[in-house]
Amino acid sequence: MKQITVIGAGAWGTALASLYARAGNDVVLYGRDAAAMAAIAAEHRNAAYLPDIELPAALRATSDPRIALEHAETVLFVLPAQALDGASEALARFVPKTALLVLCAKGIDRKSGRFASQIVRERLADNPFCVLSGPSFARDVARGLPTAVTVAAPTIALAEAASEQLSTEAFRCYASDDIAGVEAGGALKNVLALAAGMAIGRGLGESAKAAIVTRGFAELRRLGDAFGAQPETLMGLSGLGDLILTCSSEQSRNFAYGVALGRGVDRTDLKLAEGVYSAGIAARLARERAIEAPILEVVSHILAGEISVDEAMRTLLARPLRREAESV
Ligand SMILES: NC(=O)c1ccc[n+]([C@@H]2O[C@H](COP(=O)([O-])OP(=O)(O)OC[C@H]3O[C@@H](n4cnc5c(N)ncnc54)[C@H](O)[C@@H]3O)[C@@H](O)[C@H]2O)c1
Numbered sequence: 163m164k165q166i167t168v169i170g171a172g173a174w175g176t177a178l179a180s181l182y183a184r185a186g187n188d189v190v191l192y193g194r195d196a197a198a199m200a201a202i203a204a205e206h207r208n209a210a211y212l213p214d215i216e217l218p219a220a221l222r223a224t225s226d227p228r229i230a231l232e233h234a235e236t237v238l239f240v241l242p243a244q245a246l247d248g249a250s251e252a253l254a255r256f257v258p259k260t261a262l263l264v265l266c267a268k269g270i271d272r273k274s275g276r277f278a279s280q281i282v283r284e285r286l287a288d289n290p291f292c293v294l295s296g297p298s299f300a301r302d303v304a305r306g307l308p309t310a311v312t313v314a315a316p317t318i319a320l321a322e323a324a325s326e327q328l329s330t331e332a333f334r335c336y337a338s339d340d341i342a343g344v345e346a347g348g349a350l351k352n353v354l355a356l357a358a359g360m361a362i363g364r365g366l367g368e369s370a371k372a373a374i375v376t377r378g379f380a381e382l383r384r385l386g387d388a389f390g391a392q393p394e395t396l397m398g399l400s401g402l403g404d405l406i407l408t409c410s411s412e413q414s415r416n417f418a419y420g421v422a423l424g425r426g427v428d429r430t431d432l433k434l435a436e437g438v439y440s441a442g443i444a445a446r447l448a449r450e451r452a453i454e455a456p457i458l459e460v461v462s463h464i465l466a467g468e469i470s471v472d473e474a475m476r477t478l479l480a481r482p483l484r485r486e487a488e489s490v
C-alpha cells in the first residue's frame with residue numbers, strides 16, 4: 163500500500179484518486195474548496211465532477227495542504243496547465259522531498275510556453291518525477307474501464323518503476339524516457355480535437371474530420387520533433403492514441419467545445435477544454451521555430467475571434483498542393 167496524494171479535485175483528479183484507492187492504496191484527494199472537499203469526504207461523491215460515480219469509502223478528501231501532503235510518497239499533480247505555476251509555488255513547501263511527482267496536465271502554459279514538467283520542477287527540483295498521459299477519459303477510468311497510458315521519466319529505470327507503481331489491473335502504464343514527446347502529444351492533441359470538432363459542428367462531414375486529424379497529426383509530429391520528441395512516442399499512446407480518442411467522442415471536452423464552435427453555440431458548461439488555452443501558444447511556438455502548422459494557426463485565430471470556421475477552412479483548402487511524403 164502506498165501513501166498517495168492527488169492534487170486537484172476535478173474530473174481527472176477524482177478519477178485517479180478513485181482508481182488508486184480502489185487498488186488498495188491510502189489516497190488523499192486535495193482541493194481548494196473546503197465545502198466541496200468536506201462533501202466528498204462525507205458523501206463519497208464529487209457533486210461538481212463525475213456526480214454519478216460512487217467513490218471508494220476509503221478515499222480521504224481535504225482542503226488542508228499540510229494534512230494532504232504530510233505522509234505522501236507519491237504526489238499526483240492533476241491541475242489545468244494554467245494553474246500549475248501558482249499551485250506548485252503555493253504547495254511546494256508541503257511536499258516531502260522524496261515523494262515521486264506524477265504530472266498529469268495536458269497543456270502548455272500560455273505565458274511562458276512551458277509544459278508541466280518544466281513548470282513544476284522549477285519549484286520542486288529535487289523530487290523524482292514522471293509524466294502520465296494517454297487515452298483516458300476520467301469517466302471511463304473512474305468506472306474501472308480499461309485503458310493504457312504512457313509514463314515518462316528522465317531515466318527509463320525510473321519510468322519503469324513508476325509504471326509498475328501506477329499500473330492497476332485495468333490501467334496499464336507503458337514506460338518511456340521521452341518526456342518531451344509525452345507532453346507534446348498530450349497538449350497538442352487537445353488543440354487538434356478542437357479543429358476536428360469544429361469540422362463536425364460546421365457540418366463538413368467525417369471525411370473532412372479524418373483529413374484534419376491526419377494533417378493535424380503531421381503538425382503534431384513536426385512540432386514534437388522540434389521539442390526533441392521521439393517519433394515513436396508520438397505514434398504511441400500519448401500522441402496518436404490520445405488523438406484518436408479525443409477526436410472521436412463528444413465525451414471529450416475539447417472535441418465537444420470544437421463542435422459547439424462549429425455550430426456557433428455556447429458551451430460554457432464544459433468546465434475545461436485545455437486546447438483553448440494551449441492553441442495560441444502552440445501556434446506561436448511553431449511560428450518561432452519556422453514549423454508549418456496551419457491547423458494550429460487557424461484554431462488559434464478562431465479562438466481569438468479573428469476568423470470564422472468557414473474562413474479557416476478556405477485558408478486550409480487554398481494552401482499550395484504538396485507531395486504528401488514531404489509534408490508529414
Ligand atoms: N478529464 C479527463 O478525462 C482528463 C484525462 C486525462 C488528463 N486530463 C488533464 O488533466 C488536467 C486536469 O483536468 P481535469 O479534467 O481534472 O479538469 P477539471 O476542470 O475537471 O478540474 C480541474 C480542477 O483543478 C482545480 N484547480 C484549479 N486551479 C487550482 C489550484 N490553483 N489549486 C488547486 N486546485 C485547482 C479546479 O478547482 C478543479 O477542481 C488537464 O490538463 C486535463 O487535460 C484530463
Ligand SMILES: O=P(O)(O)OC[C@H](O)CO
Pocket residue numbers: 268296297298299300352355404407408413414415416417434435436
Ligand atoms: O475531455 P478532454 O478533451 O480534456 O480529454 C480528456 C483526456 O485527455 C482524453 O485522454
